[in-house]
Amino acid sequence: MPDDSSGTDQVLPHRYADLAQRLESQIHSGGLRAGDRLPSVRELAGQFQCSISTALRAYEHLEALGLIGSRPRSGYYVQAQAATRELPQAIALPQSQPSLISSDLVSTVIDTVSRPGLMPLSYATPAPEFxxxxxxxxxxxxxxxxxxxxxxxxxxxxxxxxxxxxxxxxxxxxxxxxxxxxxxxxxxxxxxxxxxxxxxxxxxxxxxxxxxxxxxxxxxxxxxxxxxxxxxxxxxxxxxxxxxxxxxxxxxxxxxxxxxxxxxxxxxxxxxxxxxxxxxxxxxxxxxxxxxxxxxxxxxxxxxxxxxxxxxxxxxxxxxxxxxxxxxxxxxxxxxxxxxxxxxxxxxxxxxxxxxxxxxxxxxxxxxxxxxxERHLRGMRSALARSVARFADVVLREFPAGTSVTRPQGGFVLWVQLPDRIDAMELFAQAAQGGIAISPGTLFSAAGQYQHHIRLNCALPWTPKLEQALCSLGWLAARMLRKSAAAGA
The missing domain is CATH 3.40.640.10 (Type I PLP-dependent aspartate aminotransferase-like (Major domain))
Structure with missing residues (x-):
């Protein structure tokens, strides 16, 4: 990503952001359903009495979030998964004061993900390309x-x-x-x-x-x-x-x-x-x-x-x-x-x-x-939004049924909730053996909760190797789920 990248126009941020938010609310409420064709950029500008640049920026923002997609010579449509994507559920926390998670566990995870050659999906740091x-x-x-x-x-x-x-x-x-x-x-x-x-x-x-x-x-x-x-x-x-x-x-x-x-x-x-x-x-x-x-x-x-x-x-x-x-x-x-x-x-x-x-x-x-x-931030925000949306799409496609992901509104990490039969620490260990570094959810709670969650760093340049790593991670999760189901049968 160029270090001096700038936005596509000089539209005030809140204009297109407000318009995008209104459309996003319609998608999540069911007013706009999966597969619905959206108005053309010119039609949208007319409906909301805004400039064509503002309407286009709003569509680009929603596309970066993975909520809509464009089809050649056809326009913009609501993505099939946009309205149905489940969010990770909040977990009931213990009423008593929790004991802090073991520092030995954190050290073990950090030592593992720091090994050279692993696909760096663990650390929450942006790659130099961003x-x-x-x-x-x-x-x-x-x-x-x-x-x-x-x-x-x-x-x-x-x-x-x-x-x-x-x-x-x-x-x-x-x-x-x-x-x-x-x-x-x-x-x-x-x-x-x-x-x-x-x-x-x-x-x-x-x-x-x-x-x-x-x-x-x-x-x-x-x-x-x-x-x-x-x-x-x-x-x-x-x-x-x-x-x-x-x-x-x-x-x-x-x-x-x-x-x-x-x-x-x-x-x-x-x-x-x-x-x-x-x-x-x-x-x-x-x-x-x-x-x-x-x-x-x-x-x-x-x-x-x-x-x-x-x-x-x-x-x-x-x-x-x-x-x-x-x-x-x-x-x-x-x-x-x-x-x-x-x-x-x-x-x-x-x-x-x-x-x-x-x-x-x-x-x-x-x-x-x-x-x-400010020019750098505009370019970085846009690139991160696209990357997070792309990660989420692949996870939902390649991971086993019952997986849910967050819809971050900023930053560059993705919180993934796996089916209950999948232990995140075991997935972490198997992924490391396969050359992939992830962060198990247990690290993120003083009470040791989130045993079925992982965090992924999305601030990485998209490459075939990265996509293959995500697909491999999904395959490992699916294999663990099958084994767990067979053992419990």
Whole structure:
């Protein structure tokens, strides 16, 4: 994907996104059924009194999501599976506080999927083809040549001022009141989250987390000796504020750690009204909220997802993010935003690792100054939407009956629920033997739930080898199901 790719027109994102959402609602409600022919682009523009460019962008967006398809010289049609695709079901969580998943299990999985030569469907990182590698390479060479002293020396905490100014400007554009002095640059978002957890809690405290959630966040809780209370994360709408309210009343919760913009692994997006209510519930109870928002820029509808922090009127939300999902995982460049705790966070960052790497800070700052980041994001969002839809289509076609997949609204991971007779850990082991790395669902729950789920990384260039790997994974799952059925007969 070219690093300077841009959208097909200059239509305001919300125009085509709103139109696409209306059509998507008609598909899921049954108003538009599988096989129905959609109006032509010109007819759609006339019906909704919008430009042809807006109508075309809406159709392209729905096609990228796998909901509609085009036929040569015939137009657009609702895909056969679009209205019938089942979503993974939410799992009833245990009422008691769960024990955290074994770190040995996580280490075993990471050691396995890190073997060279495996098809990388496990790690949630974008392949270089989705990133502006050419631009970053050019800027890096120029920095080493033009600013060697600054590029090769320390930039002490809280980090490069110009970069913090740029991040603050982007946060303000997203509805979050921020200033450069409120931001501390970190080695990725995970270090930012670690700093916040260490500052806000003590061993034995209780942390509210969604389920399923990214397994490294569970490891953070274990590392700090915390108990975890899980709140169910709906594959579409995220956590239910009323359930959070119930848990807050029932448990003594010391802090919350949530990712509600395209959660990893489900890709769910919490509605803005629910976000506002969630922040109010936690704020009223005096519970600080650590927000993990590394996927917030990667919404498929072209809009930046609203951070929870934007509804924070009492400065109780500590906002953590990074450029790992949009520019480069290897640069390890993240940040934490908090006016209330900025000095303490900067001090803790200094004592933890002295400073974030200088060259990545200078590199990203210059790249942002160049004005290409928004063009890159537009191209990346579109490419990721197409890739996720393509992955979902192959999984539903090749995996055994009873398999369901999420419909992520952003990000690039796919959450797959397998038939109950298929054990995800066994599938993980057999897939690794066959040269395929996947993430078993058990990793994503403190209570060890999701034994029949897997997570797939979709941010990979589509190749015959990749398609064959997915087909092989489906064949392995079908074989396991047949064996399990035979054993139980």
């Amino acid at each position: 990133l502006p590698a050419a631009s970053l390479n050019r800027i890096t060479r120029n920095l080493i040549k033009q600013q060697p002293a600054q590029a090769l020396s320390y930039l002490m905490s809280p980090g490069l001022e110009r970069l913090r100014q740029q991040i603050a400007a982007r946060m303000n554009a997203a509805g979050v009141e921020a200033a450069a002095e409120d931001i501390v640059i970190t080695n990725g978002a995970l270090e930012a989250i670690n700093l916040c957890v260490r500052m806000l809690t003590r061993p034995g405290d209780t942390l509210l987390m969604e389920s399923p959630t990214y397994y490294s966040l569970l490891q953070v809780a274990e590392e700090h000796g915390l108990r975890v209370v899980e709140v169910a994360n709906d594959p579409t709408r995220g956590v239910d504020p009323e359930e959070v309210r119930r848990l807050v009343r029932r448990h003594r919760i010391d802090a919350a750690l949530l990712a509600q913009n395209f959660n990893n692994p489900t890709g769910s997006l919490m509605p803005d009204a629910a976000k506002r209510e969630l922040v109010q519930i936690l704020g009223s109870a005096g519970i600080p909220l650590i927000e993990d928002d590394v996927y917030g820029e990667l919404g498929f509808n072209g809009q930046r997802a609203t951070p929870l922090k934007s509804f924070d009127t009492d400065d109780r939300v500590l906002y953590c993010s990074s450029f790992s999902k949009t520019l480069s995982p290897g640069m390890r460049l993240g940040w934490v935003l908090s006016r209330r705790h900025r000095r303490e966070l900067a001090r803790r960052k200094f004592t933890a690792s002295c400073a974030a790497a200088s060259l990545p800070q200078l590199l990203v700052s210059r790249y942002l100054d160049g004005g290409g980041y």
